[in-house]
Amino acid sequence: MQRAGIISQVRMGSTRLPSKVLLPAVGHPLLDYHVARAQQSGLPIYLATTTEPADDELAAYAESHGLPYHRGSEADVLARYYETAQKFGLDVVVRVTSDCPLVDGPLIGAAVARYLEEGNPMVYRSNSIVRTFPRGLDFEIFSMEMLAEAYANATLPYEREHVTPYIKANPAMADRVIYRDEVWPGGDFSRFRITLDTAEDYEVLRRLIEEHHAEQLNATDLLALLEARPEIMALNAHIEQKTT
Numbered sequence: 001m002q003r004a005g006i007i008s009q010v011r012m013g014s015t016r017l018p019s020k021v022l023l024p025a026v027g028h029p030l031l032d033y034h035v036a037r038a039q040q041s042g043l044p045i046y047l048a049t050t051t052e053p054a055d056d057e058l059a060a061y062a063e064s065h066g067l068p069y070h071r072g073s074e075a076d077v078l079a080r081y082y083e084t085a086q087k088f089g090l091d092v093v094v095r096v097t098s099d100c101p102l103v104d105g106p107l108i109g110a111a112v113a114r115y116l117e118e119g120n121p122m123v124y125r126s127n128s129i130v131r132t133f134p135r136g137l138d139f140e141i142f143s144m145e146m147l148a149e150a151y152a153n154a155t156l157p158y159e160r161e162h163v164t165p166y167i168k169a170n171p172a173m174a175d176r177v178i179y180r181d182e183v184w185p186g187g188d189f190s191r192f193r194i195t196l197d198t199a200e201d202y203e204v205l206r207r208l209i210e211e212h213h214a215e216q217l218n219a220t221d222l223l224a225l226l227e228a229r230p231e232i233m234a235l236n237a238h239i240e241q242k243t244t
């Protein structure tokens with residue numbers, strides 16, 4: 001049986017909003033919500049942080065919460081992912097980022113089940129190939145075989161920093177990759193932003209959690225909440241996502 005797990009990249013050194021994953025909502029760091037919701041997938045979650053001294057706090061967080069983790073390069077995130085997957089014996093990797101405190105575990109679990117049923121190591125499955133989900137619910141699924149090939153051959157800085165560009169775009173690999181897109185059946189919610197990169201993003205997430213218990217909602221109810229609260233979602237509507 002193939003061993004699948006979620007690897008979440010996490011660090012304190014955000015350029016726009018330092019230490020963002022430990023900012024509080026209802027007395028808990030946002031990282032608590034990210035981990036708890038990812039665990040609802042039924043998959044193990046591993047934190048991939050860096051060897052930078054600033055991330056000692058994240059290593060301590062992982063240890064105090066009983067979370068397996070790995071510390072690697074800050075800049076070479078592809079190597080960090082590869083080392084984490086290798087360390088914990090994963091055959092299938094789910095990539096998420098820790099700046100998504102409302103990531104949806106059941107959505108991930110269902111997508112992984114479809115991936116495993118297909119049984120093809122050249123399948124790349126994601127809900128952001130054609131975006132219908134808000135930013136903040138993103139996930140990617142790929143095999144250790146794909147990850148190892150990217151790790152061995154990717155040379156461009158953006159391929160090392162962002163993990164999957166080599167898998168998705170390099171002709172040596174992309175011609176062999178089978179893309180499977182997870183599209184939300186209830187419509188297009190791509191205009192919404194529930195990821196954490198700026199002070200405005202934090203205010204949106206804080207209000208969704210503190211005022212509307214968003215951390216307790218399934219995907220259907222969460223997306224309905226975003227539509228029902230335009231005054232909250234307007235707070236970060238002008239933020240442009242950093243590009244790869």
